[in-house]
Amino acid sequence: MSGAVVRVESGLGPYDVTIAGGALAALPSLVADASRVAVIHPAPLAALAERVAALVDRPATLIAVPDAEAAKTPQVLADCWDALAAAGFTRNDLVIGVGGGTTTDLAGFVAASWLRGVGYVSVPTSVLGMVDAAVGGKTGINLTAGKNLVGAFYEPRAVLCDLDLLGGLAPEEVASGLAEVVKCGFISDPEILRLASEDLADSRDVTSDRFAELVRRAIAVKAGVVAADFTEATSVGDNVGREALNYGHTLGHAIEKHAGFTWRHGQAISVGMAWMARVSRDLLGLDDDTVALHDELLGGLGLPLSYPAPFSDLRPIMSLDKKARGSSLRLVGLRAVGSVTALADPDEDVLSRSYAELV
Numbered sequence: 001m002s003g004a005v006v007r008v009e010s011g012l013g014p015y016d017v018t019i020a021g022g023a024l025a026a027l028p029s030l031v032a033d034a035s036r037v038a039v040i041h042p043a044p045l046a047a048l049a050e051r052v053a054a055l056v057d058r059p060a061t062l063i064a065v066p067d068a069e070a071a072k073t074p075q076v077l078a079d080c081w082d083a084l085a086a087a088g089f090t091r092n093d094l095v096i097g098v099g100g101g102t103t104t105d106l107a108g109f110v111a112a113s114w115l116r117g118v119g120y121v122s123v124p125t126s127v128l129g130m131v132d133a134a135v136g137g138k139t140g141i142n143l144t145a146g147k148n149l150v151g152a153f154y155e156p157r158a159v160l161c162d163l164d165l166l167g168g169l170a171p172e173e174v175a176s177g178l179a180e181v182v183k184c185g186f187i188s189d190p191e192i193l194r195l196a197s198e199d200l201a202d203s204r205d206v207t208s209d210r211f212a213e214l215v216r217r218a219i220a221v222k223a224g225v226v227a228a229d230f231t232e233a234t235s236v237g238d239n240v241g242r243e244a245l246n247y248g249h250t251l252g253h254a255i256e257k258h259a260g261f262t263w264r265h266g267q268a269i270s271v272g273m274a275w276m277a278r279v280s281r282d283l284l285g286l287d288d289d290t291v292a293l294h295d296e297l298l299g300g301l302g303l304p305l306s307y308p309a310p311f312s313d314l315r316p317i318m319s320l321d322k323k324a325r326g327s328s329l330r331l332v333g334l335r336a337v338g339s340v341t342a343l344a345d346p347d348e349d350v351l352s353r354s355y356a357e358l359v
């Protein structure tokens with residue numbers, strides 16, 4: 001198994017994110033101290049969950065949850081707790097989350113909340129899960145009122161990104177994950193933007209070296225940001241801290257809620273980034289070339305640049321964003337590639353005009 005390891009130095013203690021074909025083989029050594037495990041997985045990945053259970057060679061409770069955003073609900077969370085209770089899960093047992101970002105968000109929160117915290121290993125199986133959701137310790141669920149409104153900062157003891165698992169992933173899911181990779185490029189790592197621009201098709205090929213390098217670089221960006229501000233505590237005034245990772249998400253999350261959680265996360269934040277680029281141009285002096293690069297990269301990767309609803313439908317939803325303070329909206333804006341700042345109480349005309357520009 002050749003590949004890369006990114007160490008995350010934050011929160012509860014350092015842990016490694018392994019990125020390699022065959023990374024799953026490391027799982028038994030990571031659960032060696034657990035009496036038993038629970039494998040939380042979406043129904044379509046039942047065969048993989050059984051493979052994981054066989055690999056760990058100890059009593060395993062398989063917990064199948066609904067696919068995609070339908071997993072991130074209070075009811076499914078309670079169902080998982082019931083399954084752990086029925087299995088008599090104790091403090092030396094361990095939860096393994098196997099699936100896309102929705103599953104790892106849920107499974108991480110199950111691990112964080114059961115007995116106030118049991119061991120957790122994350123096995124993300126989507127591009128988005130690998131480059132973002134499984135790394136950095138944000139876990140949680142949605143409410144009808146909005147995205148990720150309940151959750152905890154809780155870290156895994158390890159993250160295994162087995163690139164061999166991505167072979168059956170739909171192309172739209174690959175593109176969705178790449179939206180977060182492109183985000184990392186704009187907020188921190190211009191080399192990501194160069195690599196992706198150089199060959200968009202190769203960037204979407206999950207077997208290519210370029211793809212593996214994009215994944216590694218995005219994880220490294222995330223690891224660096226969360227090491228400096230694990231709980232988003234330094235996000236005050238213009239200082240964004242961890243909120244940098246939320247670039248494009250204020251509008252993106254509003255779109256997800258407006259669409260009844262039927263839009264993919266990466267698609268929604270793609271529109272959110274295209275919009276924020278324009279807002280940043282008008283309010284922070286972001287140059288036209290960087291705005292155009294948003295459209296070229298995101299559009300070129302097959303991601304949407306607009307959403308079919310008026311801004312007036314989305315604006316009230318945006319006020320529920322976690323970055324808001326009281327009645328003030330706070331956006332994450334870009335002065336230039338790698339230079340991120342908070343935008344408090346932005347000019348409302350600019351927000352709606354920028355949205356109207358999206359086609």
Ligand SMILES: NC(=O)c1ccc[n+]([C@@H]2O[C@H](COP(=O)([O-])OP(=O)(O)OC[C@H]3O[C@@H](n4cnc5c(N)ncnc54)[C@H](O)[C@@H]3O)[C@@H](O)[C@H]2O)c1
Nearest residue numbers: 068100101102103125126128129132133138165168169265
């Ligand atoms: N915690 C965080 O920091 C963080 C970061 C980014 C996104 N997120 C959350 O992650 C979620 C999105 O994650 P996602 O895009 O992975 O969505 P997802 O979990 O819904 O997975 C997308 C689809 O791909 C399928 N799938 C997953 N792995 C597969 C595989 N190996 N082969 C075939 N099909 C596979 C899933 O079953 C699902 O249908 C959102 O809820 C978002 O809010 C969290």
Ligand SMILES: O=C(O)C(=O)C[C@@H](O)[C@H](O)[C@H](O)COP(=O)(O)O
Nearest residue numbers: 132136138147148242245246249322
């Ligand atoms: O890890 C973070 O911090 C992020 O903001 C990463 C985002 O890509 C991710 O979508 C996250 O779930 C958003 O968190 P939220 O706090 O805005 O709900």
Ligand SMILES: [Zn+2]
Nearest residue numbers: 132180265269
């Ligand atoms: Zn995101």
